[in-house]
Amino acid sequence: MLSDKKAVAVLPATDLKRAKDFYTEKLGLKILNEPPGMLAVGAGEDTMFTVYERPEGTKADHTVLDFSVGDIEKEVADLKARGVIFEEYDMPEMGIKTENGIAIIGDWKSAWFKDSEGNIIGLDQM
Secondary structure (H helix, E strand, O other): OHHHOOOOEEEEEOOHHHHHHHHHHHOOOEEEEOOOOEEEEEOOOOOEEEEEEOOOOOOOOOEEEEEEOOOHHHHHHHHHHOOOOEOOOEEHHHOEEEEOOEEEEOOEEEEEEEOOOOOEEEEEEO
């Protein structure tokens, strides 16, 4: 069954070179493989995700990729220094209100930004 298999997110990009530059230069991630029309992007703890080229880009209006972090304030500051722009949300129906890009939801802290292609990426500290 799938309970012992690795799961991998797959994100669309209208401009694969722009996406590659964003993930490597802004987020500091490594490209593991570049088959035609795709990128395999490596992250920590032996995880990865793929980005594939498609003409119409993303249609998702929700978080499509999430990174677990130990110190969200430091990560947000580091990414802002690299030019990443964090989203500001005010969604009282969900108990989410960001301040300086970070929402505190009980014991959980979250922050969101969009990649170069409009995909919503999250950071979470639990």
